[in-house]
Amino acid sequence: MPLQVAVCGPRNCPEADWAHAYEVGRLLAEREAVLVCGGHGGVMAAAAAGARSSGGIVVGVLPDADRVNAGPDLTVAIPTGLGEARNNVIVNAADAVIVVGGSWGTLSELALAMRAGRAPVVQLGGWRVLDEQGRPLSGIRHAATPQEALALTGLWA
Template sequence: MARRLLIGVVGAGQASEKGARLAEKVGRRLAEAGAVLVCGGLGGVMEAACRGAVRAGGETIGLLPGPDPAAANDHVTLALPTGLGHARNVLIAQVSAALIAVDGEYGTLSEIAIGLKLGRPVVAIGSRWQVPGIRPVETAEEAVELALRLAEKRP
């Protein structure tokens, strides 16, 4: 049985309207490609991406910061309560073959930095971050296509 790629989607816990639309498209595209979406399992970009994936028949993993699996958004198909707070960002980067960033602030930036440190490809839609190693794109479709291509090249 072939293993499915785990692709992390990171972003704002309170997404802008545009960010939520982009995240939902990213989730849908990942599901259509057969990838499993990994995120922090809460609201904003995480919820929108999970919603898109689930509506397209995909699977989603939420690595929750707290101890309660019921805290996951309604579109997480597998909730894993870590009890680690922001330290769960390391787990998201570690288990993901690539990361896609949508919107976000310091928590997202920490996931990006950890992902880059771990050698994970990081694709950012409309990136406002000037961080070496981030691959900027403009659309959800470009983000998913590039993230999948880069993830498949990893050893």
């Protein structure tokens, strides 16, 4: 069975995050990993487009009960009717989670992945989560580039 990697990020994102997500998706497809995402716009759409550009498989776990708003680059669209609770499905379907950018929904995915022990969790840009002393929380790996993000998953030698 191929590796499944969740790519999480905001629906509305700056151009730099879009470019990073596209490249992450493309690199995952080159490594024959299945990309799992939320199936809508922004980082999700960019990662899906990148994966599809290299012939990859993209699974979109949709918040809605139908596929009407599914992104055009999805290979498989799974309507859940769960709203934001679908974030739990996304991270539990993954062997690793790569977070690109930041938003409240993205932060929830990062937190769910950490709580579920869905290591590794790699963050590329976005918000930094700090403890009560202002130190970065342990367990989250920080990447500066899409290539480094994939390397930090440790899934490929």
